Amino acid sequence: QQQVKQSPQSLIVQKGGISIINCAYENTAFDYFPWYQQFPGKGPALLIAIRPDVSEKKEGRFTISFNKSAKQFSLHIMDSQPGDSATYFCAAKIQGAQKLVFGQGTRLTINP
Amino acid sequence: SAVISQKPSRDICQRGTSLTIQCQVDSQVTMMFWYRQQPGQSLTLIATANQGSEATYESGFVIDKFPISRPNLTFSTLTVSNMSPEDSSIYLCSVVGAEGAFFGQGTRLTVV
Numbered sequence: 001q002q003q004v005k006q007s008p009q010s011l012i013v014q015k016g017g018i019s020i021i022n023c024a025y026e027n028t029a030f031d032y033f034p035w036y037q038q039f040p041g042k043g044p045a046l047l048i049a050i051r052p053d054v055s056e057k058k059e060g061r062f063t064i065s066f067n068k069s070a071k072q073f074s075l076h077i078m079d080s081q082p083g084d085s086a087t088y089f090c091a092a093k094i095q096g097a098q099k100l101v102f103g104q105g106t107r108l109t110i111n112p
Numbered sequence: 113s114a115v116i117s118q119k120p121s122r123d124i125c126q127r128g129t130s131l132t133i134q135c136q137v138d139s140q141v142t143m144m145f146w147y148r149q150q151p152g153q154s155l156t157l158i159a160t161a162n163q164g165s166e167a168t169y170e171s172g173f174v175i176d177k178f179p180i181s182r183p184n185l186t187f188s189t190l191t192v193s194n195m196s197p198e199d200s201s202i203y204l205c206s207v208v209g210a211e212g213a214f215f216g217q218g219t220r221l222t223v224v
Contacts, residue, residue: 034212043204043215044155046113089154091213098143098208102155 004092006103014111019077021106023090026071031095035064035075038087038105047088048075080110114139114207118216125195125223132191133219135205140185145206146178149218155204161188195223 005024013019023033034049050057050064050073057064063076077084090103115138125131135144146158158178159169167180181189192199200223205216 032212036215041217041220043116043217046212046214049212093213098213099145099157099160100155100206100213101157105154 004090004101004103006090006106008106009104010107010109012109012111013080015080015082017080017110019080019084019108019110020074021088021090021108022072022074023092023103024070024072025092027092027094028071029094030092030101032093033064033066033073034091034093034100035062036089036091036102038089044089077108080108082110082112084108085110113211114141114209114214116205116207116214116216118205118219120219121217122220123222125221127196127223129195130191130193131195131221132189133203133205135188135190135216137186137207139209141207141209142185143208144182144188145208145213146180146188146190147204147206147215149202149204151200158190158203192221195221197223199223 007022035047036044037047038044048059048062050066052068055066061078066073088106091100093100117136119134144161147155148158149155157170158173159167161167161180161182163182163185179191202218202220204218
């Protein structure tokens with residue numbers, strides 16, 4: 001119940017295309033869902049986050065879609081660029097706690 | 113967002129030895145978190161470090177193997193003790209702020 005399942009494991013998208021990464025969870029006590037971007041040799045960087053009281057949040061080319069009833073959320077990267085090539089992690093936080101549970105990660109490659 | 117500095121950034125250690133990783137934050141925080149990221153894998157929480165009290169360890173991690181110190185509200189150390197090649201990982205320090213959880217750049221540990 002503490003798990004967050006992420007897919008796909010790897011993704012190749014052409015430059016200018018839309019990258020979509022999906023996550024699913026079981027624990028309804030999760031109340032915060034961030035996405036992290038990690039480049040090789042670097043720590044994860046907070047990209048965008050959402051709380052379950054909204055269905056969508058957009059920041060620039062990055063959008064989180066959240067489906068509370070299905071217990072799913074996804075990251076959409078519009079107009080994907082080679083600089084977006086990185087590993088992306090979804091995560092979730094239990095209400096009242098601060099620690100995060102991470103998905104398995106998606107290695108995204110944007111072909112020029 | 114918090115600025116988190118970790119030292120060392122990388123190290124190669126002999127099996128059976130110990131390595132202490134330092135984490136310095138530019139602001140006072142109640143909790144600091146230590147994660148492990150095994151090669152090509154996701155992040156797994158090792159323990160939560162509170163100032164003035166014993167660290168709280170997650171299932172599968174024990175204090176004898178990963179002792180943690182938290183002498184003040186801006187600093188923590190994680191020691192990886194009696195290392196084996198299976199301890200080769202990236203170790204990450206994290207803090208939570210108003211905008212979310214932030215990570216240091218990590219310490220890449222190789223045990224030979």
